[in-house]
Amino acid sequence: MARLPYDVWTLVFTDVDDQTTLASCAQVSRTLCDAATRRLYHTLTAKQVLRYPEVRPFHCLYPLASQGLQVEWTSGSQAIASHRSDLRAHVRTVRHRIQVMSRRESGGPSTTDDCFAFLAQLPNLTSYTLDVHTTTYGLATFIYTSLLNVLSQCVKLTDVTWNVHLLACSVPIVMRARPPTLRALTFSEVPRYVEGLRQYLLSFPQLEELHIRSFAFFKSLDLMDELVFAEGSRLNLKKLTLGKHSLSGLESLVLLNRMPSLEHVDIEFVSSPQNAVIETFADLPRLRKLVVRYANGARFPVESMFDWICAVAATSPLEDLDINAICKPALYHACPSPSTLAKSLPSLRTLHMEQILLDDGGFSSIVQGCNALTDMSFRLASEHDYLRVVQRSQAVGYDLVNITSGVPEDQSILAWYGKREV
Amino acid sequence: MPTIVSVDDSTVPGEGSSRLLLLVSSDNKHIVVEEDIMSRSRFISKQVEGFEATSQRHAILLPFSSFVLNKVIEYCSHYRGYYLLEDDPDAAPPGRSPVREWDQEFLDVDRNMLLRIIKAAHYLEIKSLVGSCARAIADMIRGKTTEEMREILGVENDFTPEEEHSPSSKCTG
Structure with missing residues (x-):
């Protein structure tokens, strides 16, 4: 053997x-x-049950030291916490979930420990994800301050993801700790009372990725003020995700254009940038992937958004484009015209626009104009176009990969195409 | 270090658009293959660079059988001219091996053969093939007990009795 x-x-x-x-x-x-x-021991999944004193009014006034912690390690990871300190060097990734329970619910004695202290004992930790959901004021502050202090000791940390939902945090949290090698930061939600976020982000000149899935309340306005309108505040981000914010369409464009280093953007438009001079906001020379989500409705005429996409595409090496309505169904006839789209997107490899109606002529313009295209999805304008589109697609080397009956009211059909392997 | 023997230029033409290499397997079979096909192998590429530096072309002796070598050549021939991320020395390592349908069929061989192919691919530094074999081996051992793994992989238990009965005293890496 x-x-x-x-x-x-x-x-x-x-x-x-x-x-x-x-x-x-x-x-x-x-x-x-x-x-x-x-x-x-490369990836450690730690589940902690945080046993908190009885949940009752003004419980934030209780001394935090009285809270107890029990740690439940997943199978195989128990040794890390006990007698095998030599194994800690293997840990590269920690997925950490904290479940908050009141002591009355959990019962029994509890130990006192710091739920984040173990992180500082992992010398090669590079990626950390925290999931915690709490409505407890004092606890929220404790979690942020303790964790940030510990993370600053993890000298090899490059990726941090915060899936932290602090629904009722009333204590301002100051982001202080700065892991020296942080490269990617993900927030599932930016809570209302995080202060100095811009200052915090700008303290990471090496930060390449920032993903914010959701902003609580009006936090996005603060961020806008701090990031966009503050003089000299430029981040060198390559990847940016901005979801559930309250920036206008124009403010969103301003924000993006403050970061010409962006290569990958996933942004939600809550209103159309219709009053903007589109050409002045198309300065994203390195953009390769663009995901645009839009809240369709009366406030959202899509024309100006498409104009912006075409203007950006004309000046960038855009390869992947995904245009998607947040609230479905919302169908639009190809806008701008497919021939304009094809001219703007010569380097495009994937195109997904599930809310856009194309007829066979539109389909043909795009697949002939975008020579590099390998995958696309759209909605057929009518069932009558189906056979013609299939014939045309076969002629130019595309196969229908999947077809889904679409929205009942207009009988549209969602079509997925993939270019045949040579 | 591989063993290198000098060969006659008439046996292995060194000029032209499609230069040939002479590979000699451990069972002394001589296999002529186009240099372009084997360019996916970093080991072979380094050898060829050495030839160019000394202006002499040699046969390359390899420590595995012609049967295994032919399988590797079949793989390299299939992906001739293809870009595979894992084989790009300048690209960041992709982590988990990607799933390629053709590779799955190609590696649908008995376990001994699979282990020989991965060993040969590792020797020849063909990372994409090593990755695909690794994935196949991982599929083979997934969910198996320790005893079953020893049988499948042909690995002997070299723990001392004390170590075997005390997991915490086994090696730690």
Whole structure:
């Protein structure tokens, strides 16, 4: 039987994703034990039950030291927390979930510990994700301040994701700690009382990715003030996600154009940038992927948004474009005309516009104009176009990959096309 | 280090648009293959660079059988001219091996053969093939017990009895 080199085993275990199999591998032989152990402890999933004093009015006044913590590690990870400190060096990723319970619900004695202290003991930690949902004032502050202080000690940390929902946090939280190597920061929600966010973000000159899924209340207006209108405040982001904000269409364009380094943008337009001089806001010379979501409705005439997309595409190496309505159904006839779109997007590889109606002529203009296109989806303007579109697509090397009956009221059909492999 | 023997230029033409290489397997079979096909192998590429530096062309002796070597050549021939991210020395490593339908069919072989192919691919530094084999091996051992894995992989238990009965004292990496 062939005896495999150590680094081949390392690669094999990269493809094994269940801990039970890895644990079995670790008991096969010394070589496999070594390679499997590294993988076994690469990603740590920690679930903590935070037992808090009884939830009652003014509970934020209770001393935080009285809260108790119990840590439940996933199988195979128990050793990290106890007697195997040597295993900590293997940990690269931590997925951390904190469940908040009142002591009355949980009962029994609780231990006192710092729920984030273990992070500082992981010397090679590069990626950290926190999931926590709480309505408790004091606890929210405690979580932010403790975690930020600990994260600043993780010198190799590059990715942080905060899935933190602090529904009733009334205490201003100052973002202070700065992991020195942070490259990507993701917030599921920016809470209302985070102060100095701009200052915090600008303290990471190396930050490449910022993803904010949602802003609480009017936080996005503050961010706009701080990011856009403050002099000299430029981030060198490559990837940006902005969802559920309250910026106008024009403000959104201003924000994007303050960051010419952007390569990947996923943005929600809550109103149309219809009053903007579109050409002045198309300065995104490195943009390769653009995802536009829009809140369709009376306040959203799509023409100006499409004009902006075409203007951006004409000056950037755009390869992937996804245009999607947040509230469906909202169908538009191709806007701008497919021939204009095709001229603007010569380097496009994927095009998804599920709310846009195309007839066979429009389809033809796009696939002939966009030579690099390999995948696209759209909605057929009418059932009568179906056969003609299929024939045309076959002529230019496209196969219908999937077809879905669309919205009942207009009998439109969602069509997915993929270019045949050469 | 591979063993290199000098060869006659008439056996291995060194000029022209499609230069040929002579590969010699461990069972002493001589296989002539176009250099372009084997360019996916960083090991072979380095050898060829060495030839160019010394202006001498050699046969390359490889430590695996012609049966395995032919499989590797079949793989390289299939992907001739294709760009595969894993084989790009300038690209960041992709992490998990991507799933390629053709590779799955190609690697639908018995486990001994699979292990020999991955070993050969590792020797020849063909990262895309190593990755696909690794994925196939991972699929093979997923959900198996320790004893079953030893049987599948042909690996002997080299733990001492004390280590075996005390998991915490096993090696830690």
